[in-house]
Structures are given as C-alpha cells and as structure tokens.
Amino acid sequence: EIVLTQSPGTLSVSPGERATLSCRASQSVNSVYLAWYQQKPGQAPRLLISGASSRATGIPDRFSGSGSGTDFTLTISRLEPEDFAEYYCQQYGSIPWTFGQGTKVEIQ
Amino acid sequence: QLQLQESGPGLVTPSETLSLTCNVSGGSISSDDYYWGWVRQPPGRGLEWIGVIYYTGSTYYNPSLKSRVTISVETSKERFSLELTSVTAADTAMYYCARHGRHLGTVAFDIWGQGTMVSVSS
Numbered sequence: 001e002i003v004l005t006q007s008p009g010t011l012s013v014s015p016g017e018r019a020t021l022s023c024r025a026s027q028s029v030n031s032v033y034l035a036w037y038q039q040k041p042g043q044a045p046r047l048l049i050s051g052a053s054s055r056a057t058g059i060p061d062r063f064s065g066s067g068s069g070t071d072f073t074l075t076i077s078r079l080e081p082e083d084f085a086e087y088y089c090q091q092y093g094s095i096p097w098t099f100g101q102g103t104k105v106e107i108q
Numbered sequence: 109q110l111q112l113q114e115s116g117p118g119l120v121t122p123s124e125t126l127s128l129t130c131n132v133s134g135g136s137i138s139s140d141d142y143y144w145g146w147v148r149q150p151p152g153r154g155l156e157w158i159g160v161i162y163y164t165g166s167t168y169y170n171p172s173l174k175s176r177v178t179i180s181v182e183t184s185k186e187r188f189s190l191e192l193t194s195v196t197a198a199d200t201a202m203y204y205c206a207r208h209g210r211h212l213g214t215v216a217f218d219i220w221g222q223g224t225m226v227s228v229s230s
Contacts (some may be wrong), residue, residue: 001171035216037155044204044220045147045155051213088155092208094215096170099155 002027002091010108019076021103023089028069033093036065036074039102040085046057048087049074079105111136112221120199120228121227130205130221137186138163142178143208144188147217148201156201160208161188195228202226204208 003026007062020075023079031052037045047056049065061075076083083106089100116128130144137144145160159169161179169177173192181188192199202223209215 032213037217044206044223045217046220047216047218050209050215050218056215056218061120090155090157090216095168096172097157101154 001096002029002098004089004091004096004098004100006089006103008103008107009103010103012106013080014108015039015081017079017086019079019083019105021074021076021087021105023067023072023074023100025072025091029072029091030093031068031072033091034065034067034072035090035092036063037088037090038083038085039088045088046052055096076105081107110207110219112207113221114203114204114205114221114224116224116226117179118225118227120195120226121230122196122228123194126190126195126199126226126228128203128205128224128226130188130190132186132188134192137181137188138183141210141214143168144181145206145217146190146193147204147206148199149204150198158190158203159193162210197228200226200228205208216219 005024007022024078034052036049039045064075086102113131120126142201143160146158161167176193178191204216204223205221207219208217
C-alpha cells in the first residue's frame with residue numbers, strides 16, 4: 001500500500017498570501033495518478049487537480065499542482081477567504097487507492 | 109448536470125450489514141469513461157477509499173475491507189450500491205458515493221454525492 005504523508009498538518013496563512021502544501025508518497029507514484037481535493041466542513045470533497053497538475057473544471061488558476069515520483073505539491077498562489085479548508089492528496093495508480101491524512105489551511 | 113445521491117439507514121446494529129445506494133441522475137451510469145465508487149470518512153478524520161465498480165460489474169476493492177464489501181450496479185435503475193457486512197463501531201462514518209475517471213490521464217473523483225452519515229450502535 002502506498003502511504004501518502006501530507007505536511008504540514010496545519011498551515012496558518014493570511015489572505016492574499018501563498019500557501020504551499022506537500023504530499024510525499026512511500027513509493028513512486030506515476031504523476032498521472034495523483035489528485036488533490038478541497039473539503040470544507042459539512043461538505044463533500046471537491047476535486048481540484050488530477051494528473052498532478054491538471055485543474056478540474058471550474059477551478060481557479062490560483063490553484064496549481066506539481067511534482068513527480070514521491071514528492072508532490074499543491075500551491076495556492078493568493079489565498080482567498082473561501083480557500084481556508086482541508087486539503088487531501090490521493091493516488092489512484094495502485095490498489096488500494098489511498099489518501100493523505102490532510103492539511104488544514106487556516107486563517108492566521 | 110450529473111448528480112449523485114446516497115440513501116440508506118443512518119443507524120446500523122453491530123454485526124449487521126450496512127447497505128447504501130447511490131442514485132445517478134442527469135447522466136448515464138453506463139459510460140465507458142467512468143468508475144463509480146464509495147469513499148468514507150469517520151468523524152473528524154480523513155478519507156478512506158472503499159472501492160469502485162464499472163458499469164459492466166467489474167470491481168476493485170480496498171484489501172482492508174475486501175472480505176466484507178460488495179459493490180453492485182443496476183444499470184437499468186441508474187444506481188449502484190454498497191454492502192458492508194459484520195459492521196462494528198469502527199465503520200461509523202460519512203459515506204460518499206462518487207464518480208471517478210477510468211482512463212489514463214482522466215479525472216479522479218470529480219463528482220460526489222453529499223454524503224450520508226452511518227452510525228453503528230446498538
């Protein structure tokens with residue numbers, strides 16, 4: 001099983017600032033099989049990024065994904081008030097598909 | 109616009125079977141391009157992949173749950189279902205159904221239901 005470790009656990013950032021979230025895999029992941037989701041309290045997750053760097057439909061361009069192998073990054077270039085939420089990475093190249101434990105982005 | 113909606117009991121007795129259904133509307137479940145799956149989230153915790161099904165009936169399950177899980181599909185009714193046997197308190201969670209891209213380079217879980225909370229308790 002591929003374990004995804006996200007860091008930091010909590011990221012305190014001010015609106016307008018840049019946020020960088022990390023997802024590290026215990027084994028190499030083909031980048032086409034790496035996704036990022038945003039989840040707000042009481043809501044279902046929302047797909048942000050597939051294939052490590054392809055934004056899902058309707059996702060603003062302030063969200064970007066990068067990385068390869070075992071190290072992947074989600075960057076939010078300028079945080080908007082609605083971006084404060086929990087973020088999860090997911091790999092779907094190897095059974096079982098697995099999620100990271102999440103990074104909470106909170107208002108500083 | 110495709111939508112997913114979970115339904116099923118909110119309370120299940122320990123050792124019994126959890127059964128949920130996901131109704132698909134605004135599109136066809138019989139698509140070559142997608143899997144249909146289940147993800148759960150215990151209260152205050154992260155996401156866990158349960159499994160997915162293709163409209164032909166082929167499935168992939170999480171090995172940690174495989175002995176207890178069955179996902180099935182009814183294409184004529186545009187719905188798919190989850191059964192989880194021998195439940196314990198550890199199965200208490202929000203259960204989501206979701207659509208997942210099937211081909212190389214396509215989307216991950218791109219459409220989700222709102223989720224249904226299932227508690228396991230006597």
